Amino acid sequence: MAATPRRPVALVTGASSGIGEALARQLAAGRHGPAHDLVLVARSADKLQALAASLQAEHGVRAWPMPADLAQPDAAATLAAALKRARRPIDLLVNNAGVLAHGPFTDMAPERHQQLIDLNIGGLTAMLAQFLPGMVARGSGRVLNVASIAAFQPVPSLATYAATKAYVLSLTESLSEELKDSGVTVTALCPGITATHMLEAASAASSELKRLPAFLVGDADDVAAQGLAACFAGTVICVPGLVNRASVTAGRATPKWLLRRVSGALVRRLKSS
Numbered sequence: 001m002a003a004t005p006r007r008p009v010a011l012v013t014g015a016s017s018g019i020g021e022a023l024a025r026q027l028a029a030g031r032h033g034p035a036h037d038l039v040l041v042a043r044s045a046d047k048l049q050a051l052a053a054s055l056q057a058e059h060g061v062r063a064w065p066m067p068a069d070l071a072q073p074d075a076a077a078t079l080a081a082a083l084k085r086a087r088r089p090i091d092l093l094v095n096n097a098g099v100l101a102h103g104p105f106t107d108m109a110p111e112r113h114q115q116l117i118d119l120n121i122g123g124l125t126a127m128l129a130q131f132l133p134g135m136v137a138r139g140s141g142r143v144l145n146v147a148s149i150a151a152f153q154p155v156p157s158l159a160t161y162a163a164t165k166a167y168v169l170s171l172t173e174s175l176s177e178e179l180k181d182s183g184v185t186v187t188a189l190c191p192g193i194t195a196t197h198m199l200e201a202a203s204a205a206s207s208e209l210k211r212l213p214a215f216l217v218g219d220a221d222d223v224a225a226q227g228l229a230a231c232f233a234g235t236v237i238c239v240p241g242l243v244n245r246a247s248v249t250a251g252r253a254t255p256k257w258l259l260r261r262v263s264g265a266l267v268r269r270l271k272s273s
Contacts, residue, residue, distance in 0.1 A: 007061065009037045011083075011090045013070060013127065014097035016042035019146060019191065021051060022224035023094055028055040028063070032228040036092065037062040041079065043069050064088075070097050070123030071115065080130035089138070092231070093131045095124045096146040098164075105159045113160045120164035125171070132175075132184065139183040144231040145172045147188045149239060165190075169237070176236045185234040189227035192241055 010027045014020035020042070027036040038055060040048045040063060048065030055063045066082065068075045083090065098120045101112055124145065135141025150162035151169035172188035179186060223240045230238035 007037050008034055008091040009039060009088060010092035010094060011039040011041065011131070012094040012096060013041045013123075014146075015040040015051065016044045016047035019220045019223055019227075020094070020096040022220045023096060023144075023228065024051065024055065024063075026221075026224050026228055027092070028059040028061045030059075031225065032232050035059060035061055038064070039083065039088070039090065040065045041068050041070070042097065043067060070127065071119040073122070073126075076123065076126035076130045079127075089134060090131050091135075091140070092142045092144070093127065093135075094144045094146070095127055095168075096144075097123060098146065100158070100161050102157055102161075104157060108160075116160050116164055120161070121167050124168060128171075128175070132179075135184045136179065136182050141184045142231055142234075143172075143175075143184070143186040144227060145186065145188050146227070147172065147190045149190050149192045151188075151190055173236060185231070187227070187231045187235055188237050189223070189230065190237060190239045191223045191227075192239075 010024075012020055012024045012027070015024045015038075024038050024040060026032065028038055029035065038052070038061060040052055042048055045065065045067040048067055052063035052065045055061055066079060068079055070076060099116055101108060101116060105113075128143065132141075132143070135143075145168050147168040148162070148165040150158055151165035153162075155162040169188050169190065172186050176186040226240040227238055
């Protein structure tokens with residue numbers, strides 16, 4: 001009797017809510033290809049356990065909650081070692097974990113800036129360094145790095161966050177070319193403002209974010225669907241939403257000095273309204 005084929009395994013960071021949870025649910029449901037078993041990573045053990053139980057009950061996949069704080073220097077290595085001991089190779093790595101902080105640069109504590117850098121840049125890079133070599137050695141694998149449309153332009157009041165996402169986009173584009181013909185694809189998902197708990201938390205401390213028009217706020221399920229479709233197609237950059245794509249296209253054709261002026265004017269207008 002032939003052995004049952006191994007179901008592909010996806011590792012999703014920041015899986016406990018928002019875009020990460022939507023990505024995990026769609027992967028378990030097999031909406032964009034074969035159903036995946038899931039390794040679920042976030043800081044909240046309770047939320048991960050509840051999500052794992054839900055995915056197993058609804059879709060019959062296996063799901064392993066693995067709580068971790070990826071901002072810590074050894075977190076990615078510890079996670080990779082545990083999966084190696086379990087003989088659980090990762091076929092799809094989703095780097096979704098991230099943090100956002102809104103406000104004037106000089107009003108934020110130095111520790112807050114460092115938190116953004118440690119997770120959005122340090123944690124993501126460490127995960128890639130741990131899991132990409134195995135994919136390349138096997139000659140197959142996919143990576144979905146969640147960036148932001150903030151990666152394409154300067155964003156006053158989101159200066160550090162936007163800079164970290166610019167890093168994610170640049171790294172993704174470099175790796176996609178570096179790994180060409182290796183059997184491994186790397187995709188950057190660059191959503192606009194999306195209705196998630198992270199946005200709610202940032203809005204609670206920012207009067208400007210509270211006044212955002214509803215049509216500018218995307219849906220996490222739709223963002224996840226477009227991101228996974230792009231990932232499985234091997235597309236390098238995915239910007240969900242017509243408004244966001246138009247903004248990115250216009251931004252790339254606009255001189256940097258003008259982008260800075262326009263961004264600054266918009267922020268000042270929001271503050272005074």
